[in-house]
Each structure stands twice: as C-alpha cells, then as structure tokens.
Amino acid sequence: MASLFAIPYNGTTQTGCDSLTDNCNIYYESGDIAWMITSSALVLLMIPGVGFFYSGLARRKSALSLIWLSLMSVGIVGFQWFFWGYSLTFSHTAGSYIGDLENIGFRNVLAQPSVGSAKIPDLLFAIYQGMFAAITPALAIGAAADRGRMLPCCVFIFIWTTIIYDPIACWTWNPAGWTFKMGGLDFAGGTPVHISSGAAALAYSIMLGKRSGYTDTHGLPYRPHNVTHVVLGTVFLWVGWFGFNGGSALGANMRAVMACVVTHTAACVGGVTWVLLDYRLEKKWSTVGFCSGAVSGLVAITPASGFVPAWSSVVFGVVGAVACNYSTKLKYIIKVDDALDIFGEHGMGGIVGNLLTAFFAADYIAHLDGFTEIPGGWINHHWIQLAYQLADCVSGFCYSFFGTCIILFLMNLVPGLSLRASEEAETVGMDDAELGEFAYDYVELRREFSDTIIGEERVETSPAGSLDGMKKDIAEKV
Numbered sequence: 001m002a003s004l005f006a007i008p009y010n011g012t013t014q015t016g017c018d019s020l021t022d023n024c025n026i027y028y029e030s031g032d033i034a035w036m037i038t039s040s041a042l043v044l045l046m047i048p049g050v051g052f053f054y055s056g057l058a059r060r061k062s063a064l065s066l067i068w069l070s071l072m073s074v075g076i077v078g079f080q081w082f083f084w085g086y087s088l089t090f091s092h093t094a095g096s097y098i099g100d101l102e103n104i105g106f107r108n109v110l111a112q113p114s115v116g117s118a119k120i121p122d123l124l125f126a127i128y129q130g131m132f133a134a135i136t137p138a139l140a141i142g143a144a145a146d147r148g149r150m151l152p153c154c155v156f157i158f159i160w161t162t163i164i165y166d167p168i169a170c171w172t173w174n175p176a177g178w179t180f181k182m183g184g185l186d187f188a189g190g191t192p193v194h195i196s197s198g199a200a201a202l203a204y205s206i207m208l209g210k211r212s213g214y215t216d217t218h219g220l221p222y223r224p225h226n227v228t229h230v231v232l233g234t235v236f237l238w239v240g241w242f243g244f245n246g247g248s249a250l251g252a253n254m255r256a257v258m259a260c261v262v263t264h265t266a267a268c269v270g271g272v273t274w275v276l277l278d279y280r281l282e283k284k285w286s287t288v289g290f291c292s293g294a295v296s297g298l299v300a301i302t303p304a305s306g307f308v309p310a311w312s313s314v315v316f317g318v319v320g321a322v323a324c325n326y327s328t329k330l331k332y333i334i335k336v337d338d339a340l341d342i343f344g345e346h347g348m349g350g351i352v353g354n355l356l357t358a359f360f361a362a363d364y365i366a367h368l369d370g371f372t373e374i375p376g377g378w379i380n381h382h383w384i385q386l387a388y389q390l391a392d393c394v395s396g397f398c399y400s401f402f403g404t405c406i407i408l409f410l411m412n413l414v415p416g417l418s419l420r421a422s423e424e425a426e427t428v429g430m431d432d433a434e435l436g437e438f439a440y441d442y443v444e445l446r447r448e449f450s451d452t453i454i455g456e457e458r459v460e461t462s463p464a465g466s467l468d469g470m471k472k473d474i475a476e477k478v
Helices: 030-057 060-090 122-144 150-173 178-182 190-208 227-249 254-282 287-304 310-327 330-334 342-360 363-369 385-413 423-428 430-435 442-455 467-477
Strands: none
Touching (some): 030 060, 030 122, 030 287, 060 122, 060 430, 122 150, 150 178, 150 430, 227 254, 227 287, 254 287, 254 310, 254 363, 287 310, 287 342, 310 342, 330 342, 342 385
C-alpha cells in the first residue's frame, strides 16, 4: 500500500518545518499541490462569474454595481480571511462552534498538515478555502440589486463573513465542529455556501424593502437586460465549479474525478430540465432558463459531489431544477422582492442537495480517495443520515437568516450606514448614483441628448421642468 506522504510528516514544529534547514515539500505529493492550486484559481474565477450572471439579470442602470460588489467581495474577504477568518474557521484548536485566534494574520500557517486533509499543508488549504469564503457573500449581496447602497454592502460583507460564514463553515468542515462530529455530510458547501447565502439574501431583501414599482403578483415589468452576460457568468461558474467541487477532495485522486463527473452531469440535466419547464408555459426555448437550470443543478450536487455515484447526478439535476424553478415563485407568496431569485436558486437548491445526499451517499464513493470512511446514506441502509442532513439544513438556514436580520437592523441604526438608497438614486440607478461609472455607453447618449435639448432651449419638455428631471425620465426608460 502506498504511503500517505512522500515522507511521513515528523510533527516537530507548529509551522511544519524549518524552511532554512528542511525541505518542506517532502511531506506532500506534488500532484495534490498542483491540483489544489489550480482549484483555488478556478473558484476565484467563479466570483466575477457571479457578478456577470447577476448583472445580466438586473436592470441596465444597475448592471455595473453588481459586478463591482462581486469584486469587492474578493478584496474585503481576502483581507478578512487573512486577518482572522481562517483562524476562526480552521484553527487546529477550534471549538465545536467556532475557532480561536491561534492563526490570526496567518500566524504559523505554513507546512503543517491542514485540518481539512493531512495530504495538503495549512497554507494551501487556507488559500483554497479563502475563495469559498469570498464567493459566499458575493452570492448573497446580489439581493441589494437596484436599491441597496454600496458602502453598507461592503461593511456587511466583512461583518457577515466573520459572524455568520466562519462559524457555519467551522461546524461543518472543521473536524472539531458539531455537525462534522454528528455525522453530517457536506462535501463542498451546501450549508456554508448556498443555504447561508440564500438565507442571507432573503433577509437582505426583507430588510431593504421592495423596489419602486414592484408588485407582489408580477414583480417589475423588466426582463433580464443582457442575456449575454448571463451566459458568460454561467460559463465562468460552470468551469469554476470543477475546482469548487473537484477541489473539495483536497487532493488529485479518484474522488476528485468522480466529483467533477457528477458536477458536470447534474448541470447538464438541470439546464435541460429548466428549459422544458419554461417551454410548457410560453412555448419558447429560454437561454436564461438553461443557465438558471445549469446553476440549480450545480448548487444541488455541491454537498453530495464527493459522496454519491455517477448515476445519481441525474436525479440531482432533475430534482434540483424542478425545486429551484418552482421556488422562484415563492417570493410572490411571501411578498418579498428577491430581485435575482437568490433564495430560490441557492437557498432551496442547497437544501434539496443536502437532503438528497442522505439518500444517495455511498461509502465506496467517499473511499475513492483511499482513506475517507463514512457510514453512507440510505444506499447503505444508514437511515439516520436524513435526520443529520435535516438538522444541518435547519441550523444553517436559521442561523444565517436571523443573524443577518440582526446585523442589518443594527447597521441601519448607524449614521451613514442606512441600507436603502434614496428614491432619486434608485430612479437614476445605482451605477450613476453610487459609482459614477457605467456598464454601457447609453449614459453618453443621455448626455448628448441632454445637451441637444439644452441647445434648442427645450428643457421645459422634461416632466420635472429641469435637466435633473429629464435625466430621471431618460434613466427610467433605459
């Protein structure tokens, strides 16, 4: 039987080795290192993918702000993770709920085997998991579309990652975490990433209130403004998900291969299923429908990808797409303006994926990496697994939803951190009001049109009788 490492780890120092006198690389396989570095880059690619996906679904005048927020999530969480996020989540001396500050500022994070897997070092595990931490608030913050101010969004990202994401990720993936010890199965982020972000988006939508012109039965009379952006975002997400799920095997092994196979299959089936569901209503083949279905399949398979056999990915794709498709109508029932259907897509997709894992998890799939042992799910007659998965879903959703509500309520009381943009800012769009930059040249057209009207002394034709009023009118039309 092959050795776990090229040379067994000697365990002599907290950092793993003295790089001046020892070769820190001898404890790990170069193939595992290469795959995990690649996976880290793939997950990073997903974050602008989220921005483009959301931007395409939103209105033209707020398109750039959503891409900007996804990039800011990388920057803010990148620092937060280095400063104390990694330590609060994956310190070797963590408690069952949250870690400590043993590794604050990446202190002693170097060549010691990580808590995630003894096959990769702390430093590599830290950068990989840091990408997960960055993409999760990027998923949630899309709830601010069209009416949320940028500064409070940025402050929220830092606070939410520290108070909500880090504890959930700790109890799910750190061997000291209570869900991990209970026996919950979450391979790549059903609860820490998708359920938590979906619940946070729902809370953010409630706390922000409805957009101007929104009705509880039909929403807003606007379609996605740029389907090409939606497709581009989907491509980034789909490609990146190979690192998201495949990398969660934490090594270059057959378990990683299986995770990639079921991920791709579930996305394919989910996309086709959603298209067929939409076709039955309007007799149109929807591009946005395929993209939404592919993402729903990717979300559903995420918690299961390293535990389930290849054939089950078809079930995840079909059930995930059906559940998410119908869940996008929940906002009309509960009367919440979830602008980009984040709760329906990610929250419900994560819940469905978590619960299906209880049915299809198989011990022989988990052991494809050569060392992981699980009792499996219903395939292995391990009936209690469904209760474990349900407890994981409920705890993660409730903690994220109510915790987010409290964070936003308190932020809204702080001068300068009010969540909602003014009515005037909402009218002209977040790009103009908050960024002063724009996704498209329509703004230059607006300026040229304004100058022409002024030159012809026809400013009075504006509904408000002024240039500002005319700008509002043109912004509303675009």
